Amino acid sequence: MEFSNDAQQMPARFRELKHKIAAQYPDFENKATTAWGEILEELAKVSKEIKAAGSNYIPQVNFADLDKLTEEDLARIRTRGSVVIKDVVDDAEATEWKNLLDEFVKKNPVEGFPEGNKQFFQLYWTKSQVQARAHPNVLKASVWLNNLYKFKDGKPMDGVDLNVPLTYADRFRIRHPGGHWDNHPPHVDGGSVERWEEDTFRACFEDIFSGNWRKHDPYDITNRVNAKADVYGRADQASIFRSFQGWLAMTTIAPHNGTLQVFPNVLLSNSYNMLRPFFTSTVSSSDALDAKSWKFDIESPEIPGVLPFRSGFQGPRPTEALHPHLRLKDTMTSVPEVNPGDMVFWHCDVIHAVETEHIGKEDSAVMYIPAVPLTPQNASYIERQLKAFEDLKSPADYGDPKNEQTFVGVGTPKDLVDLGARRAMGLVH
Numbered sequence: 126m127e128f129s130n131d132a133q134q135m136p137a138r139f140r141e142l143k144h145k146i147a148a149q150y151p152d153f154e155n156k157a158t159t160a161w162g163e164i165l166e167e168l169a170k171v172s173k174e175i176k177a178a179g180s181n182y183i184p185q186v187n188f189a190d191l192d193k194l195t196e197e198d199l200a201r202i203r204t205r206g207s208v209v210i211k212d213v214v215d216d217a218e219a220t221e222w223k224n225l226l227d228e229f230v231k232k233n234p235v236e237g238f239p240e241g242n243k244q245f246f247q248l249y250w251t252k253s254q255v256q257a258r259a260h261p262n263v264l265k266a267s268v269w270l271n272n273l274y275k276f277k278d279g280k281p282m283d284g285v286d287l288n289v290p291l292t293y294a295d296r297f298r299i300r301h302p303g304g305h306w307d308n309h310p311p312h313v314d315g316g317s318v319e320r321w322e323e324d325t326f327r328a329c330f331e332d333i334f335s336g337n338w339r340k341h342d343p344y345d346i347t348n349r350v351n352a353k354a355d356v357y358g359r360a361d362q363a364s365i366f367r368s369f370q371g372w373l374a375m376t377t378i379a380p381h382n383g384t385l386q387v388f389p390n391v392l393l394s395n396s397y398n399m400l401r402p403f404f405t406s407t408v409s410s411s412d413a414l415d416a417k418s419w420k421f422d423i424e425s426p427e428i429p430g431v432l433p434f435r436s437g438f439q440g441p442r443p444t445e446a447l448h449p450h451l452r453l454k455d456t457m458t459s460v461p462e463v464n465p466g467d468m469v470f471w472h473c474d475v476i477h478a479v480e481t482e483h484i485g486k487e488d489s490a491v492m493y494i495p496a497v498p499l500t501p502q503n504a505s506y507i508e509r510q511l512k513a514f515e516d517l518k519s520p521a522d523y524g525d526p527k528n529e530q531t532f533v534g535v536g537t538p539k540d541l542v543d544l545g546a547r548r549a550m551g552l553v554h
């Protein structure tokens with residue numbers, strides 16, 4: 126979809142927002158224009174590197190080695206923004222969770238998509254999910270990921286503890302071979318227009334807006350913990366801070382088996398995405414890659430890739446047409462093959478998509494389990510989520526509450542035995 130000033134899609138106030146941001150950072154036009162040129166140059170270089178490496182570009186580590194990684198390994202994971210952690214859980218245990226889920230969706234009158242051949246389920250409290258989220262290794266992986274973040278100048282913040290993982294209840298999918306999924310094109314979750322509009326969220330990107338984009342640290346937690354990602358309270362928008370989104374594989378999933386794709390350089394995609402609304406192309410699309418074909422322009426309210434949706438906004442959803450320098454056809458990289466019990470994580474700003482095709486022979490089945498640290502905002506969500514768990518209803522982030530009470534095979538607080546798991550769910554403090 127192309128945006129144009131003739132068919133305005135974003136409310137007029139976003140033109141004022143662009144002017145406000147331009148006024149907030151000294152010499153914004155010059156600095157942003159210089160940065161824009163540098164970012165375009167760097168994207169041309171890095172996108173070649175990504176295309177040449179393919180799935181090997183995504184770092185892979187063994188769960189057992191997490192504490193033995195070198196600074197160089199960690200730097201690579203931080204830059205690429207995604208990581209596969211192998212063998213977090215035993216294959217047999219993850220396979221058993223899949224078997225239980227297969228049974229669950231057969232036995233119970235559950236909701237899911239697509240209608241008639243359900244593969245994506247609006248369920249939160251099946252025993253498999255409750256057990257997987259509570260698994261000590263899953264929680265340990267979460268702590269490790271949370272600790273990739275840093276406090277500015279090393280100063281700890283009240284109520285924030287990267288070593289205390291919280292449990293965020295999300296859904297699962299059991300995708301069958303064949304079919305065509307186009308409902309997850311490249312996108313970023315956890316905040317839409319809020320990334321520009323909400324003052325604290327915008328502060329996460331202040332080095333980009335002030336022209337020092339190379340200094341931008343996607344892992345500086347200072348403003349993340351208080352950023353408000355859901356100003357409009359839109360359903361299906363995470364309101365908490367997830368350091369990394371993630372999933373746990375319950376089957377073997379290779380590229381072309383409906384797996385996850387990521388843009389594997391979070392510094393660059395953030396820098397480009399955040400400055401993109403301040404520039405327009407002056408030429409036809411064939412010359413769009415040349416920096417000379419773009420000019421600073423803050424007169425339109427459009428935020429390319431962001432659109433009004435339900436009570437709020439959706440996106441960013443970068444596209445080839447609107448974000449040509451990301452070269453999404455070349456750079457959206459499928460994660461390498463994973464086996465049951467492996468986990469895949471991607472930083473909360475990473476552009477990701479789900480492959481449209483699944484040409485494999487077995488189900489591509491995952492439970493969505495992100496990494497979440499203890500912060501005051503997250504803790505208050507966990508309190509509300511616990512109430513939903515006790516009532517076996519869908520959690521607050523997912524719209525009208527749906528009931529799971531009558532289903533056979535749900536988990537309950539009694540399933541959570543370990544102190545760490547109980548603390549992660551807010552059952553103990």
Ligand SMILES: [Fe+2]
Binds near residue numbers: 314
């Ligand atoms: Fe997503």
